[in-house]
Amino acid sequence: MSYIQGETGDWEIVIGLEVHAQVISNAKLFSGAATDFGSEPNSQVSFVDAAFPGMLPVINAFCVEQAVRTGLGLKAEINLQSVFDRKNYFYADLPQGYQISQFQQPIVGKGEIVLDLPDGSSRTVGVTRLHLEQDAGKSLHDQHPSKTYIDLNRSGVALMEIVSEPDMRTSEEAGAYVRKLRSILRYLGTCDGNMEEGSMRCDVNVSVRRPGEPFGTRCEIKNVNSIRFVMQAIEYEARRQIEILEEGGKIDQETRLWDTTKFVTRSMRSKEEAHDYRYFPDPDLLPLELEPEWVEDIKRTLPELPDDKKARFIQDFKLSPYDAGVLVAEKARADYFETVAKGRDPKMAANWVTGDLFGALNKSGKDIEESPVTAENLGGLIDLIADNTISGRIAKEVFEAMFETGEKAADIVEKKGLRQVTDTGAIESSIDAVMAANADKVAEFRSGKDKLFGFFVGQVMKATQGKANPALVNEILTAKLKG
Amino acid sequence: MAELTRLTMAQALDGLSKKDFTAVELTEAHVGAMEAVRPLNAYITETPDQALEMARASDARRAKGEAGPMDGLPIAVKDLFCTKGVATTAASRILEGFVPPYESTVTANLWRDGAVMLGKVNLDEFAMGSANITSHHGEVVSPWSPGAPGSWSRRIVPGGSSGGSAAVVAARAALGATGTDTGGSIRQPAGYTGIVGIKPTYGRCSRWGVVAYASSLDQAGPMTRTVEDAAIMLRSMCGFDPKDSTSVDMAVPDFRAALTGDIRGLRVGIPREYRVDGMPAEIEALWSRGVEWLKAAGAEPVEISLPHTKYALAAYYIVAPAEASSNLARYDGVRFGRRVEGGSLNELYENTRGEGFGKEVQRRILIGTYVLSAGYYDAYYLKAQKVRTRIKQDFDEAFRSCDVILTPTAPSTPFAIGDNSDDPVQMYLNDVFTVPVNLAGLPGMSVPAGLGGDGLPLGLQLIGRPFDEETLLRVGQAIETAANFTATPPFMA
Known part of the structure; x- marks a missing residue:
């Protein structure tokens, strides 16, 4: 067990991760619009993505296949029936005013990820669930002094939210988890794992406790976009929480942000300000039902x-x-x-x-x-x-x-001309020349200074520009020095 | 050419094929009618030029022998259907200036079959209402009036939310109109204006391109002057649409062929729970008359029970607002429609939605937001969904002993503009007989059956098994024949 030493004793960090992984797919989760990264703003937007009146979502079967493939790769239960829900909140880059997600019945249930730790050991971390959801668009606040611009290219792109159990205890384990998950996703071809482009993003849940005690109150650090930041954010956040607790304070459950310039976490919103998402099943979509044979077919093609x-x-x-x-x-x-x-x-x-x-x-x-x-x-x-x-x-x-x-x-x-010299004659003459030039050393060797053997090898190799076969040099030199 | 506007769709098709008149002549007559009925405030957008262009194209098709099933028939479109290049408002201020760059599947189907669009007609804002008094464009007036026949007092509501559709069809300013029905919005106004309206089985008509009110309940349907016309128009409107995940992949029957006139041996269910307190005696009497007509035509009345009926209205007014609160979140002033600027994003939302939505819409958004909130979801939304399942089971059970169900369309006669408007609950009670049908996803239909003591029309409702619109239409025609409803409103084009 690795604990953090506080002023008043040991503390244990408890970490759970929610990873948003963008599904590799040519089209969006509920529309036929393209998903290429880095295109002109608002060039990959259908009327569905822009939530025009009367537009309806239609599920993209390939995205479902990718989610199932990922679930199978995580050795997880595949739920043959899952339900899409609406997560309601207002934001300018969320055209529908809700995100279509999966709340109570996700497409993938419990699975696991084996972490490869730096010391060569392994550790298994539980995966709670994987569900499919839509990404939102992007708000650009730096294009105009008083206005915000909206780019909807990402609006409606399929994401897999992969939620871990609170099984990790160190920032290294959290780093190893993200690395391993990314590796699995790339093997499967279901997400490119490119964190700089935002196709993989992490929400990190951190709490601390005294060893053996129940879980403490957690804080969620949103949208951390590199493995290094994940680890740094955990270290900072754990220290912050320990400091508060050791001073007799208590942790407020809240959402925080990782400040990538100051290397601190900052409060984003408290529990009281938390959104009430008013989840309910999306009446535009029927429950998603999968055929067991179809899942088996995907399983057979797993790499x-x-x-x-x-x-x-x-x-x-x-x-x-x-x-x-x-x-x-x-x-x-x-x-x-x-x-x-x-x-x-x-x-x-x-x-x-x-x-x-x-x-x-x-x-x-x-x-x-x-x-x-x-x-x-x-x-x-x-x-x-x-x-x-x-x-x-x-x-x-x-x-x-x-x-x-x-x-x-x-x-x-x-x-x-680097070919090795294996011609014994050539090697012999080199050795002879070296011995002649270092007669004193030969005498010392013969009087018992064995250590000089290495000197002679070095001289011979130098003379042959390193091309002499070392085994032959050893053999002939031994014979000649013995006289 | 007023006589052309008096035709039924079937008669008009006949006349067109016999070359008694052209689609252009038929359309010109209706364009004139459209202008004549302006006092009804029924048309929001008139599209006479487009109508005549479509009519000319129709005549050209007919000349080539390529006429479709509705070729040349001028109809009105409820302003909830998105129409490409033609303003679509949902009767809301928030959609001011919105011109859809796409055509709803249902209207596209109608144009494919040759129908001609006269214009877009008024409705309750976002289809929320039972009297067509919540429209941003003002209330629609029924062409009917109480009292002495022949005098029009401009007092009566046409029902809602498809009030504009009902009014123009009744006033002979369109051969038919599209409607949508979430809790009775086709059937109740059809009943109030003496016309026929069908809400088909959920999934029959695509919802793609129709401004959503409550997605799990919304369903488009035709409003016409005869059952046969409803059969013609329904056939063109429905059909599988891969763009709507709740659309059903089933062949569309030739509904007109189902009108055999033979209902012998059919069992007609009479639900005892629909005898509600305070229902006017004349409606009760009309219902009994309906039973007698069907009996005389060879059908067999059976008493049935729909025990959860009394919870339907409550469940509806939880489920529909819940879905609406989410469906209407997209009207935020960011991408289309009306925007009222503000100093922050939240202010922009507040200003846009505060000014853009009318009172009734705001009321339903608030109710819907409340019933979905943390801590209330189970008690309201989840409970309502359970009630919905029970109501569906009630119907399943009832249809084991009957083939079709007969009820009044509404528990009251058409009321005056201004009545009930200060009491939303009283207004909601109008939907008591129609709402259970939407909750169960079944087909329902209103057929004009007579006039009340005040000279206003009354309708009877038929409820069918899922996807059995054919039986519905057949029985509907039997009522139509027996009732011989020939009354016309005092105000007509």
Whole structure:
């Protein structure tokens, strides 16, 4: 258990997350309007999205399929009957004056997400539910000194709200939850998980308590749009609550905002100011009924998900849980690794991918999809090491050149003349020259100063520009020094 | 050419096909009639140019032998249906200046079948009312008057909310009109003006493009002078629409073919709970007469029970306002219609909605908001939904022992403008016989059956099984034949 140390003793943080994930779909949840990000304001708006008189919603079957696919990916119950409700509130970017959502009967029930923690351990967090709902439009307050502009492009776009149980106890776990959920959604192809573009947003519920005591009063931090902010907001909010409680105060249940410039949470509205959403079943839509066979069909087409892939990597490739976890976190990474590992030493492949490649990508700010070194070419490099064409040390140099130019390993080795020297004659003459130039050191070695062996190896490698086969150097040098 | 406006739709179709007159002549006669009935305040928007253009196109189609089932028939459209390029107000100030860029499915169906639009007619604001006195465009006056025949005193309400539709059809200023019925808004005004009105089964007519009042209850239907005309017009109006999720994917029968005149052996249910306290004796007598007519035609009256009837009105006045409070949230001054600026967003809302909505609409929004509020939802909305289920079960049970149900359309005779207007509950009581039909989603129909002692029309209501409009029409025609209702209002075009 990890507790926070307060002035008066230990505290435990309790965290639950509500993630809004935009469904990957060409059309909106209840209209045929397009959903492309970054289009001209109000260019993707149907009369339904703008809530013109007499317009009616019609459910988009593909969005339903995506929600079911996500539910299955979260190992959750799929509710064969669900109901769309109206959540009523007034806002300028909410054209209908209500959001069509699911309140009492969501499409997906209880599921779970396995967190991969930095120490390689796992922890299961419960998913309470997933429901489908419409997104609102966007209010632009900075376009005019006194007016607000409204962009309805997002109005009516399908969102999945995925609600967790209050199962997390640290900000790291919350971060791991969002990362893992995003990974699953991307594997499934149901949400692109792009938090900067707002296609994934988090509401964070935080409370604190003394270990073993019942849950405390929670505050909800709305619309946090990066994993880093989620973690920072939790840390700040927990400290804030502990401070109040330790001073004898009490926590007011309220909605707060994460201030991304001051790194604090600020009160948005209190419980008294909370909206009464007046939920009721939307009379324009019938209850949504799914055929069990249809759900089974979707289940059959599910891709291998990160947890299964991780288990397989550990089992088949004998990778450590940590390496396996790092590799499966993104499907593109896992695919890359599998291509490299195919027919090669998997441990070596894993080292190259997680070490040199990820390091280089990280440094250059590139995604794996943009890697100048293709999986096939990295495999080629490993092959050159395996058949002794180059040494591991030279390979690092070759890799750097590959990353820079995108060329194949063999071409670079050839061009730069980096082929390993395995000609024993050439190695012998190098050794002879080194020994002749360092006669004093040879004498010292022979009188028992074993440690000098490394010096001789270094000199030989230097003389051969690192191309000498290290194993041969060792062998011949040992023989010659013994005299 | 006043005689052309006296025709029924069936007669007009006959005349058009025999080339006795053209659609343009028929339409010109009705354009004249439309102008003549301006004292009724029934038309909000007259579209004579569009009407004549449609009529010319109709004549061209007929000449090519491509006439549709309603080709050349001039009709009026309740101003709740969105009509492309023609102002649509829902009789509300808040929709001032709104011109829909789209056509409702129901009106599009009518134009597809050749009907000609004369204009948009008045109604209670957002279809909320039973007297057509809540319109922003002013009240509609019934062409009927009490007392001595032939003199028009401009005193009587046409009923509501489809009061404009009822008035122009009764006054011979349209061969028919579209109406909508959420709690009786077609049947009650039809009854009050001596015409026929059908609210079909929920799901028959698409709601797409019709300004919503209470989505789970709203249903469009025809208002005409004869049962046969209702059959003609209903057929054109209904049909599956993928744009309305509550529209039913069922074949549309040829309703006119159902008018066989033979109702022998049909069991007609007489609900004992509809004998309400304070119902005028003449309505009671009319109802009994209706039973006798059907009996004489070979049907068999059976007493039935609809035990939850007494809760229907209360349930309706929870469910309908609840849905309305949400449906009308979109009228916020932000995107279309009338906007009254304010210093903040909330002020803009308050000013726009405060000035844009009339008293009755505001009353229902407040009731609806209240019954959906946290802490009241279970006691009101949820309870009302349970009542609704019971009412539906009452009808299911009743239809095991009867094929159609006969009741009066309303418990009162048409009243004077100004009566009941200070007492909303008294006004709501007018809907007591019609509301249960909407709650159960059933087809209902009002047929003119006679005149009351004051010379004002009275209607009888028929209620049918779901999607059995055919039986409804067949029985309706039997009543029409027996009642031989030939009275005409003192004010006609």
